[in-house]
Amino acid sequence: MSATEPLARDEESADRWDQVREMPPSAKLVAKVLDYNDTLTQSQLAEETLLPPRTVRYALTRLEDADVVNSRFSFTDARKRLYTLNV
Numbered sequence: 001m002s003a004t005e006p007l008a009r010d011e012e013s014a015d016r017w018d019q020v021r022e023m024p025p026s027a028k029l030v031a032k033v034l035d036y037n038d039t040l041t042q043s044q045l046a047e048e049t050l051l052p053p054r055t056v057r058y059a060l061t062r063l064e065d066a067d068v069v070n071s072r073f074s075f076t077d078a079r080k081r082l083y084t085l086n087v
Helices: 004-016 025-036 042-049 053-065
Strands: 039-041 069-073 081-085
Touching: 025 042, 025 053, 025 069, 025 081, 039 042, 042 053, 042 081, 053 069
Parallel strands: none
Antiparallel strands: 039 081, 069 081
């Protein structure tokens, strides 16, 4: 293992978050919570982040527009969408 390998990993990690850096704090928080949890619904994100549902909805819209988050319908409840991080 060379001395440049850890640096290369840090740069990779930094590059993957470049799309999120210029976003509002709420979008950054939602992205980070999704980074720690594989898949969450909007209500679970609101619960985890302690943000109002409307703010979470706005953050998810911004993240989806930037292709940072993927969403799909829940198989157990088609009224809900499941969100996963795409970076």
